[in-house]
Amino acid sequence: MKNNERQLTTEHTRSNQTGSIHTRDPHPAAAEPQPTAKAQAEQASPPPSSKRKRSWKPAVYALGGVGFVALVGWAFWPSPVPVDMAVVERGLLQVTVETEGKTRLRERFEIAAPVDGRLERISVRVGDPVSSGDVIARIDPLPLASQVQSIQAQIQRLEAEKRGVDTQRPKAASLVQAEASIAAAQARYQQTLAQQAEAQATWEQAQRERQRIEDLFGQGAIPRQALEEAELAVTNRGQILTVRQLEVEQAQAAVLSAQQGLQLLQAQQRDPDYLLQVYDAQIRSLEAELASLADSAQRTTLTSPSAGQVLRVHQESTRFVPAGTVLVEVGDPGQLELEMDVLSSDAVRIQPGDPVQIRQWGGAEVLQGSVRTVEPAAFTKVSALGVEEQRVNIIANIEDPPARLGDGYRIEAEVIIWQNEEALKLPLSALFRCQEEWCVYVAEEGRAQARQVALGQRSTTAAEVLEGLEAGETVILYPSDQVQPGRRIQPR
Secondary structure, three states: OHHHHHHHHHHHHHHHHHOOOOOOOOOOOOOOOOOOHHHHHHHHOOOHHHHHHHOOHHHHHHHHHHHHHHHHHHHHOOOOEEEEEEEOEEEEEEEEEEEEEEEEEOOEEEEEOOOOEEEOOOOOOOOOEEOOOOEEEEEOOHHHHHHHHHHHHHHHHHHHHHHHHHHHOOOHHHHHHHHHHHHHHHHHHHHHHHHHHHHHHHHHHHHHHHHHHHHHHHHOOOOHHHHHHHHHHHHHHHHHHHHHHHHHHHHHHHHHHHHHHHHHHHHHHHOHHHHHHHHHHHHHHHHHHHHHHHHHHHOOEEEOOOOEEEEEEOOOOOEEEOOOOEEEEEEOOOOEEEEEEEEHHHHOOOOOOOEEEEEOOOOOOOEEEEEEEEOOOOEEEEOOOOOEEEEEEEEEEEOOOOOOOOOOOEEEEEEEEEEEEEEEEEEHHHOEEEOOEEEEEEEEOOEEEEEEEEEEEEOOOEEEEEEOOOOOOEEEEOOOOOOOOOOEEEEO
């Protein structure tokens, strides 16, 4: 009954709050009477036992709230950041240029065929020790001997032709006869000149005689017949003078012809001199070729120029080889050097005498060496990424190369371009950029403190500290965004 009353009271209260009254009559035929004010007061006040139960709840709630706040504060309280740390210390710091290269013999001898010929089978094998002067290969000298005999025969023929040059010269009697012919021609010429002068005088006399007869005929002292005979005499004397003049010209031509004949004989006397020069030049050329062939014939036996080992045998079987064909390579494996190539920007920092540490050559120990030569010319090389690079060859000596290290072996090396035994150094992983400078986080009393540093030389793993840190201080490696100045840290 009491429960029903409480339910009705509750529903009545809710109805009053909404502004409308809706009663629920479980028995529509007989409505229950409304409770009185006293009854409502009794219902509103809890019983004494209920008050005692509710008196401790605020304290529990307050205690729970404090615990919740403490739990939330503890959850959001910044915990120490776990970090890796390293100690700044003094020690050896080296700046190196890392590169790859290969070993090579300091002196390599390629024994080649000096002449064309038939190579006999080579008996030496790769790895055989050889001494200086040991026979390495032989070439059949028979073709050379045949060429020598042929050239000797040519020289003999030229010498015989040279001796026969004198038979081509004019004889002394021919020269005497030519000179006598000139004398006779000159005498004949003088005779014709005298006859011409006589004919000239006779003709002039005939002309004077005709003139006198013409004068006498004009006076009528002599008959015409005398005049005609005088004119005929002039004509005859003129013809005789013409003949004498022709004879003089013929005699003069004979003198010139005789003189030219003598000159021709004298030229023929000198002409064979150039033949002697031609024969001498041909003989000298053949003698030089003969000397070369004789020397080549002596060099058909090939010997080792130096002590060492046989590195390669290029031609082993019997075959015809042309001159210049490489047959065998010989060298001393104990005399090794390094050939490395570096970027041209690194080559300018490398100097002769810089130490070289050789690694990854196949042994556990690190081999030592030194730079001997930095080649003055660079070359273009395409990297594994397809980028064209300008590279420079570095030649280095190896100190005490092991016997198992051979020619053409791959190595990895580091060229030390700077080092300091007492450098103050820290790992590169501790550095980070702060504006335009380098900074580090230093561990001080369990907290991170940022500090600016000045750096010197740097290697691939460490850097030289010039200012900002002291030996023994601890720095944080790989600082993340969680590491901030003043933030608590703890080692991992």
